[in-house]
Amino acid sequence: MASTSNGHGSNGTNTSRSTSPSALITGGASGMGLSVATHLVSQGWNVCIVDFNETSGQEVAERLGKQAQGQDHVQFVKVDVTDYEQQAKAFVETWARWGRLDFVFANAGFGDKQDFYAQAEERADGSPAKPNISVIDVCLLGVVYSAFLALHYFRKNDGKKGKLVSTSSLCGLYPGEGIPLYTAAKHGVVGLTRAMARKLAQSGESITVNCICPGDPMWLSGNLLLINALREGLVDTGLTPVLMAVSPPEYVTPHTTIVKAVTSFLDDDSKNGLAAECSGENVHYRVQQEFGDDKAEWIMTTSFERLWAKRKEEEEGKGK
Numbered sequence: 001m002a003s004t005s006n007g008h009g010s011n012g013t014n015t016s017r018s019t020s021p022s023a024l025i026t027g028g029a030s031g032m033g034l035s036v037a038t039h040l041v042s043q044g045w046n047v048c049i050v051d052f053n054e055t056s057g058q059e060v061a062e063r064l065g066k067q068a069q070g071q072d073h074v075q076f077v078k079v080d081v082t083d084y085e086q087q088a089k090a091f092v093e094t095w096a097r098w099g100r101l102d103f104v105f106a107n108a109g110f111g112d113k114q115d116f117y118a119q120a121e122e123r124a125d126g127s128p129a130k131p132n133i134s135v136i137d138v139c140l141l142g143v144v145y146s147a148f149l150a151l152h153y154f155r156k157n158d159g160k161k162g163k164l165v166s167t168s169s170l171c172g173l174y175p176g177e178g179i180p181l182y183t184a185a186k187h188g189v190v191g192l193t194r195a196m197a198r199k200l201a202q203s204g205e206s207i208t209v210n211c212i213c214p215g216d217p218m219w220l221s222g223n224l225l226l227i228n229a230l231r232e233g234l235v236d237t238g239l240t241p242v243l244m245a246v247s248p249p250e251y252v253t254p255h256t257t258i259v260k261a262v263t264s265f266l267d268d269d270s271k272n273g274l275a276a277e278c279s280g281e282n283v284h285y286r287v288q289q290e291f292g293d294d295k296a297e298w299i300m301t302t303s304f305e306r307l308w309a310k311r312k313e314e315e316e317g318k319g320k
């Protein structure tokens, strides 16, 4: 039977550890999050669906719970990912229920809410009103909170290990000129992924951090009016119903490609710090761009703690 946020274990005191691996998926009530959740449930995982759409979330948890053969493998927690405390509660409930958290898919998102380039109306003092930047709150801030919480709970696991995968976009790798705020947020997700992955690998922690970058064709992202009407995207999800009607089929990325990219990170510990560009049936693993020169590389790869310690040692040596 599917359980919800009202089910047992919400006080975080359950210390028993499930024998099945556990996942928390934000934006799991629809689209790509739902496809990944469905796949994991079919593979015997416990899945916590995190979403602010309560109707879909509960319906999905109920349905997936039945597919999980009536066992207590699925729960739904209603969360607005832009609210840290709400997200924290979902992690607490997941831990309380299953006593482990193996995978977090930080996936919830939507598109730009405002035409950033449109002539703004002036207020009395001549300045334009504050723009609507909620896309950054959901697509970047929400992912930052998920990443912070994931790190904490992964370190509570046996072996202190876990896998974080976030959803960026082709707009995380290339400019979507018509949707600059979405582009900024999704570039932010790629940056967060690469920075965390490198640091955790340096520290020898068994936690991998990767992201997926699904499609958004340039010919559409260049047309802001169309994008505003249709929202961004080219995987057939809740974000893209009308877009699907006008997209040539060869440019549509199937959900199977998204599931393939995400599970490739679950199956392979050596994949870390990668941005999986999902395009049609293909997954291209993008690494960071090359350094412009050795100075840039030195700045970005040198440990300043070590340099500082060396300098102090030298100064103390001189003082003797």
Ligand SMILES: NC(=O)c1ccc[n+]([C@@H]2O[C@H](COP(=O)([O-])OP(=O)(O)OC[C@H]3O[C@@H](n4cnc5c(N)ncnc54)[C@H](O)[C@@H]3O)[C@@H](O)[C@H]2O)c1
Residues within 6 Å of the ligand: 026, 027, 028, 029, 030, 031, 032, 033, 050, 051, 052, 053, 079, 080, 081, 082, 107, 108, 109, 110, 111, 138, 139, 142, 167, 168, 169, 170, 213, 214, 215, 216, 232, 233, 234, 235, 236, 237, 238, 239, 240
């Ligand atoms: N569809 C595409 O082609 C495409 C392309 C590139 C990137 N993306 C990204 O993929 C991710 C998933 O989107 P999708 O295409 O599956 O769309 P979708 O609308 O089907 O699913 C998104 C889910 O996120 C939830 N959500 C939105 N804001 C939330 C919030 N503040 N708190 C909690 N839940 C919230 C929605 O309720 C929904 O269930 C998003 O980050 C999106 O930007 C989609």
